[in-house]
Amino acid sequence: MTTRTGNALAAQPERSLRVEHLVKAYQPGKPVLNDISFEVRGQNSVAIIGPSGTGKSTLIRCVNKLIPPTSGAVFVSGENISRLSGRALRHARRKIGMVFQEFNLVERLTVMENVLCGRLGYVSVWQAWRRTYPQDDIDRAFALLESIGLADFVHQRADSLSGGQRQRVGIARAIMQEPHVLLADEPTSSLDPKTSVEIMEVLVQLSEVHRIPLIINIHDVELARRFTSRIIGLSQGGIVFDGPPAELSNDHLKTIYGGEAWLQ
Amino acid sequence: MTTADHYRWQRFTPRERLARFAVFLGFAVALAASMRTVEVIPEFLYDAPTQVLDLFKRMWPIEYSYYPEGVHHALVETLHIASLGTLLAIVMAIPVGILGASNIVRVPALNWLAKLILVSSRSVNTLVWALLFVAVFGPGALAGTICIAFRSIGFVGKLFAEALEECDPGPIEALTAAGAPWPSVFLKGFWPQAAPAFWGIALFRWDINVRESAVIGLVGAGGIGMVLDTAMNLFHWDRVALVLLSIFSVVIIAELVVTNIRKRII
Structure with missing residues (x-):
């Protein structure tokens, strides 16, 4: 694990996410998620697959308490965040980057402002209002946009971009948080197949460069196999598969999604 | 069959x-x-x-020569009442609007309080507000300004609250997930989405207020209405015609200005 090499990165504890016995029931007695436990650490990308309505989105939102879990615990880099509230919860959320299916950009703001929105948890309200972000943040935002090929779009409004470009901005915003874990909720579902692959490449590459564990909700099994090193299969609120893509057999897929005609 | x-x-x-x-x-x-x-x-x-x-x-010919000495000052005062009143209304309507938006303030009791304020502002007619404030502040432009402001809170506040409620929740969720404090979420999530509607509402209300402030002088709340009242009481029908023409021109100009600006911001 941690080696004392004097290197700033190595001196920090490894970035990780641990979910323990997570239960979420919107109605008492009818859990959507039932006793979910898993751990992701280091440069690791994990896909969560499963049919629609099986609680993938709920699981991701329970991690940062956008949806409060019914019971269970979530640890981000060792810190238990399940009991936090108010300012402490906000500070914990800065460590959890999130990428959304519908991008969730502020359409009327420019690309740059959207990316800098990732720093809103760090800067004061006054700074946010006056748009006086620290020079360091601005430098990093420019570098990030350059690295994902959006350098020419810095001053354009978000609503003038294509779907793939918007999702890149969404990813850049999440990376700006310097998160300890990156959650992506169906990041490719609103995109065409070619753009989907490009977005997966950007996600995986950035998470590796910045050493952030990556968790992706995705219903496209082929994309999951191709881009991640571990797959968690979710069905009816429980984990029914957890292992490398090579071990994911048709039998597993049948258990996860039900039926078999689609596997031919 | x-x-x-x-x-x-x-x-x-x-x-x-x-x-x-x-x-x-x-x-x-x-x-x-x-x-x-x-x-x-x-x-x-x-x-x-x-x-x-x-x-x-009796109205013809219109007594144009009376404009510089008797009408101009009152007309400018009317515009001032309308503009200052609208400005005051905006300042007061923003917090009430936020309080009334059920997707921002999730306390039903506070939503209802805001609705109560907005409804009371709108349910009282401008002339009644004017009578009330003339009684409080005495006749003059101050009473007119406050009257216009109080009457406008309901209009601006209600429409602003609706604009906030129509905001896409996606970006709000994203900023919350980034750990942004509430005021920052409002500034960067809600405001950019509601701002065009808000400025449109404010301009529209200013346009209405130019017309309303021309009338409230009839009950002594300042502006060109007082000149109109005097002219009518003294049967100076040629001056009445001049006042009506002035109001008409100002209203048309206000309408043109507002339409043009709205086109640009929306």
């Missing part, structure tokens, strides 16, 4: 037809009753065209 076999179709059931007839009957009765209360005196009605013609004759 025999020819006697037809599909039966009727738009309304007999019960519905009876209900519709009852509504029409209700309207007719109400109309008859109100005619009796109004007591139209036929002689006055036949006389009306002559009276109108007479009025126009």
